[in-house]
Amino acid sequence: MKKRVLVIGAVAGGATFASQLRMLDDKIEIIVFEKNATMAFANCGLPYYLGGFVKQQDHLIAATPQSFQKDRNIEVRIQHEVIAIDRDQKKITIQDHIKDTRYDETYDSLVLSPGVTPVVPQIEGLSHANCYTLRAYEDMLKIDEYVEEKPESSVCIVGAGFIGLEMAENFKARGLTVHLVQRAGHVLNMLDVELANTIEDELKEQGIHLYTDTTIDKVDQNGTTLHLANGKIIEADFLLLAVGVKPNKQLAEQSKLDIGETGGVKVNRYMQTNDPSVYAIGDVIETIDFITGSPKRVPLAWVAHRQAYVAARHIASEPIEFKGALGTAICKVFDVTGALLGHNEKSLREKNISFKTVSHESKQHAGYYPGAEKLMIKVHFSPKDGKIYGAQIVGKDGVDKRIDIIATAVSAGLTVFDLQEIEIAYSPVYSSPKDPINMIGYKAMK
Structure with a gap:
């Protein structure tokens, strides 16, 4: 009987894994489930569409269910959410959001690549504000629609990591007034302070209103008046929350897969969980620090793509080990x-x-x-x-x-x-x- 591999998630990790496995084995049956309406989109390109640097939405989409089926003989079911895993029976339960039906599928190997969810900070009155996060393709479309309708609006970005900094530049390019609030003492707090200072100088020179070492304490009922912990008050038409992400590990927890000390799904160097038939890759997992060998979570594209290849090689009986992640990252902030x-x-x-x-x-x-x-x-x-x-x-x-x-x-x-x-x-x-x-x-x- 033909071997059957099911994949949960069809963005960077899941789509790449499926493609790599097909290149290694042209007979294996592969089915990918994606709860959203878009697969294989360039997550890292979302800010640059919003800034107008990428002109067409479809340039961010690397593949569609139709192209995957035609070019790779891989079935992708979008708007199909996996809601349960039965490890004993080696089956999953899927909610079809298109037909509003529920059904089961069996597997020989299962690959988890559900990604992460943006963290929403605890802020008094946040429900009054017009808030967005930027993780999914649909998030980008919602933000773009808002900016198109109100091109002279102002935004407060909460968080000055990679997404926050990139969006400061791209919102500015769209003509918005940009406020940037960072809890830490400096932006991009993975940098040491003297290097971060150069980036902060650039932000200020480009007209970004920067507030470090503070947070939003309260949003007034009008939804636009923001009170900072340092006593300052900001007026902003909408908020972009970019304070971090957390792994979508609910399915793993429900099926009693091991969770690591950093909060990600625990895997070995072949991307197997504590169940040898279940693999996990991408932003949802706890990986290995290449330098120290200690547990680490690295939600970056290169890492997800490499892990996808390692998992595919193992399932295809051509195993190689994942050697760990350096966390190599780069960020453009204006010039x-x-x-x-x-x-x-x-x-x-x-x-x-x-x-x-x-x-x-x-x-x-x-x-x-x-x-x-x-x-x-x-x-x-x-x-x-x-x-x-x-x-x-x-x-x-x-x-x-x-x-x-x-x-x-x-x-x-x-x-x-x-x-x-x-x-x-x-x-x-x-x-x-x-x-x-x-x-x-x-x-x-x-």
């Missing part, structure tokens, strides 16, 4: 880019890890060539053997190149001292004879 991987000062201190730090500030290419801009690099490493624990880079150009070099170095087991030996392509247009990456290695030797 400045911030990037990071691994651990910052706060994280290392919390884990009681002894570390040294080396920093370098220079131009991203030869100073005499037009367009030279400041580039700041900061690397934390082990004083014992030079193992790289974390890196952060902020600048206007060349940030992505340098963070990717360091990510490659860490993945290959190179130390901070080895960075001086990396032979980087040099031209005055792109770098210096000793690239900033090389300089980090030289400085670390001291």
